[in-house]
Amino acid sequence: MTADKTIIDNDSDRPLHFLEQIITRDFAEGKHSQVITRFPPEPNGYLHIGHAKSICLNFGLPEKFGGECHLRFDDTNPAKENQEYIDAIIRDVEWLGYRWSGDIRYASNYFQQFYEWALYLIEQGKAYVCHLLPDEAREYRGTLTEPGKNSPYRERSVQENLDEFEKMRTGEYDEGACALRAKIDMASSNMNLRDPILYRIRKQLHHQTDDKWCIYPMYDFAHGQGDAIEGVTHSICTMEFADHRVLYEWLIDNLPVPSKPVQYEFGRLNLNYTVTSKRKLKQLVDDGYVDGWDDPRMPTLAGMRRRGVTPAALRKFCDMIGVTKSDGIVDVSMLEHAIRDDLDKNAPRAMCVLNPLKVTLTNYPENKTEMVTAAGHPNRDDLAERTLPFSREIYIDADDFREEANKKYKRLVIGKRVRLRSAYVIEADKCIKGDKGNIIEVKARIIEDTIGSDPGDGIKPKGVIQWVDAKRHAIFDVALYDRLFNDASPDSGEKNFVDVLNPESLVMKTQCVGEVGLNEAEVGTTYQFEREGYFCRDSKSEGLMFNRTIGLRDTFNG
RNA sequence: UGGGGUGUAGCCAAGUGGUAAGGCAGCGGGUUUUGAUCCCGCCAUGCGAAGGUUCGAGUCCUUCCACCCCAGCCA
Numbered sequence: 001m002t003a004d005k006t007i008i009d010n011d012s013d014r015p016l017h018f019l020e021q022i023i024t025r026d027f028a029e030g031k032h033s034q035v036i037t038r039f040p041p042e043p044n045g046y047l048h049i050g051h052a053k054s055i056c057l058n059f060g061l062p063e064k065f066g067g068e069c070h071l072r073f074d075d076t077n078p079a080k081e082n083q084e085y086i087d088a089i090i091r092d093v094e095w096l097g098y099r100w101s102g103d104i105r106y107a108s109n110y111f112q113q114f115y116e117w118a119l120y121l122i123e124q125g126k127a128y129v130c131h132l133l134p135d136e137a138r139e140y141r142g143t144l145t146e147p148g149k150n151s152p153y154r155e156r157s158v159q160e161n162l163d164e165f166e167k168m169r170t171g172e173y174d175e176g177a178c179a180l181r182a183k184i185d186m187a188s189s190n191m192n193l194r195d196p197i198l199y200r201i202r203k204q205l206h207h208q209t210d211d212k213w214c215i216y217p218m219y220d221f222a223h224g225q226g227d228a229i230e231g232v233t234h235s236i237c238t239m240e241f242a243d244h245r246v247l248y249e250w251l252i253d254n255l256p257v258p259s260k261p262v263q264y265e266f267g268r269l270n271l272n273y274t275v276t277s278k279r280k281l282k283q284l285v286d287d288g289y290v291d292g293w294d295d296p297r298m299p300t301l302a303g304m305r306r307r308g309v310t311p312a313a314l315r316k317f318c319d320m321i322g323v324t325k326s327d328g329i330v331d332v333s334m335l336e337h338a339i340r341d342d343l344d345k346n347a348p349r350a351m352c353v354l355n356p357l358k359v360t361l362t363n364y365p366e367n368k369t370e371m372v373t374a375a376g377h378p379n380r381d382d383l384a385e386r387t388l389p390f391s392r393e394i395y396i397d398a399d400d401f402r403e404e405a406n407k408k409y410k411r412l413v414i415g416k417r418v419r420l421r422s423a424y425v426i427e428a429d430k431c432i433k434g435d436k437g438n439i440i441e442v443k444a445r446i447i448e449d450t451i452g453s454d455p456g457d458g459i460k461p462k463g464v465i466q467w468v469d470a471k472r473h474a475i476f477d478v479a480l481y482d483r484l485f486n487d488a489s490p491d492s493g494e495k496n497f498v499d500v501l502n503p504e505s506l507v508m509k510t511q512c513v514g515e516v517g518l519n520e521a522e523v524g525t526t527y528q529f530e531r532e533g534y535f536c537r538d539s540k541s542e543g544l545m546f547n548r549t550i551g552l553r554d555t556f557n558g
Numbered sequence: 559u560g561g562g563g564u565g566u567a568g569c570c571a572a573g574u575g576g577u578a579a580g581g582c583a584g585c586g587g588g589u590u591u592u593g594a595u596c597c598c599g600c601c602a603u604g605c606g607a608a609g610g611u612u613c614g615a616g617u618c619c620u621u622c623c624a625c626c627c628c629a630g631c632c633a
Contacts, residue, residue: 042633074633110601
């Protein structure tokens with residue numbers, strides 16, 4: 001039932017965004033003939049929708065202009081990182097459909113080189129070991145409006161710095177006792193230039209280098225150099241690093257690096273009704289508000305994958321939102337549109353009844369079962385059609401029947417007709433109620449010869465509803481997901497984002513019935529349950545269970 | 559009150575001195591065996607504000623305002 005080909009529409013005629021314009025200019029000026037980028041996640045959490053924007057950008061640019069993108073883990077802080085995150089990130093990038101050039105890289109691959117460059121800086125008199133304690137260093141740093149003061153260790157001799165740095169490396173000092181700092185300008189209006197720390201002591205095992213080091217480079221002393229080693233031409237990061245650019249350049253200019261990458265910044269993605277901060281997502285997981293990083297309600301790539309969102313939908317979304325330096329808040333309806341757009345074009349159709357109500361077709365033979373065929377997709381004949389059993393008793397959704405209704409109601413009503421999708425037109429005669437007046441069964445009749453054609457008497461049904469055969473069907477649970485937060489900006493202001501969680505973000509439906517073929521539903525395929533929405537088989541449940549990716553657009557009002 | 563960044567419709571976003579693209583949302587209509595899809599139409603005399611330059615300004619100049627980021631030995 002899987003589509004042979006996925007239909008993807010990408011607007012290739014959209015105007016170039018600012019980074020594409022920069023690359024175009026660089027090519028025209030002969031600065032580069034190919035673009036080399038890198039996607040540099042820190043393995044301290046799962047990738048989320050915001051990372052998807054960065055991934056699409058970094059992998060998309062070389063795809064469009066020619067070049068390559070590296071996958072490099074920014075693993076300079078062993079205290080927060082681990083292998084589980086590395087594995088998950090690799091899986092997510094691959095799932096999104098991108099392939100990095102060469103081997104997976106790690107900043108830690110270059111620790112020896114960074115160390116030697118630290119020695120070089122010391123020898124040039126541009127770095128020193130500072131024994132100010134963290135609290136003292138903060139005081140010396142000054143504030144946003146007041147300049148900092150020079151560290152008393154700032155003028156140590158090159159030899160003394162070499163000796164002290166060696167002691168740092170060999171573990172003679174405790175964490176926090178001292179650090180290697182660049183000698184730049186304690187009075188700079190840019191805090192990043194106030195003698196930034198280059199190396200700190202961390203007596204921790206590292207997931208890649210084990211116990212080889214007890215000193216680890218800071219982000220600033222690793223990122224640009226890693227880019228230079230790899231020949232990255234355009235080092236793209238988010239706006240909050242704009243202040244770091246001068247430091248990035250200072251390091252590139254003061255070190256004998258093999259190439260001169262240039263840093264560019266773009267505005268990170270913000271989505272309303274969701275949080276995109278690794279810290280907060282981790283809290284939702286750690287405190288049990290959700291099932292895990294891959295809970296279908298999470299904006300993580302793993303969560304969205306489990307929910308049935310496709311890579312194509314995410315790429316389309318990233319294409320829609322554009323790339324600029326402004327930081328806005330994108331409306332989730334854009335993401336939802338991208339998801340529906342892809343799924344509508346590509347999801348195989350099926351029928352499912354969430355709230356089963358038995359309908360007995362009183363003029364249909366007791367022991368007869370006929371097979372009706374239904375299209376795999378209304379606008380595509382390359383998706384295999386299904387053959388569905390049809391017999392005297394069927395289920396329809398309880399919401400699709402009313403004893404009486406106004407003209408706007410286009411479903412089944414006593415004395416009126418409705419089309420059973422891909423099958424007969426039926427007319428309801430009466431309904432049977434239980435003790436509490438609840439409707440437990442509907443008695444109806446089929447109109448003969450209405451498969452594939454309208455009733456001969458010219459009385460056409462007003463609506464079409466889905467149905468499932470009462471004898472042969474699949475039975476399963478369905479998880480109906482809604483937005484995780486009720487508040488449009490859960491992480492703004494002084495409110496606590498967990499206070500604004502949507503208590504109805506997950507509603508379970510049990511004993512749902514669907515067409516038999518659903519028993520063989522594959523994990524990884526998202527179906528459209530007609531008139532209901534898009535659903536996919538849950539990848540973790542032992543039994544048959546479906547997750548609702550998203551409902552159909554519903555413009556019906558009345 | 560220092561530095562960096564950003565302000566074009568409810569949201570995202572083109573526009574690079576010549577008279578405000580496109581998408582999302584919304585609204586109206588058409589097609590339809592999914593109240594889906596699809597199709598058509600409507601939706602900024604206005605570009606954060608005020609001055610100025612110019613025949614002409616969202617684009618240039620001046621001043622002002624708002625919001626975001628920076629004082630981790632996090633990234």
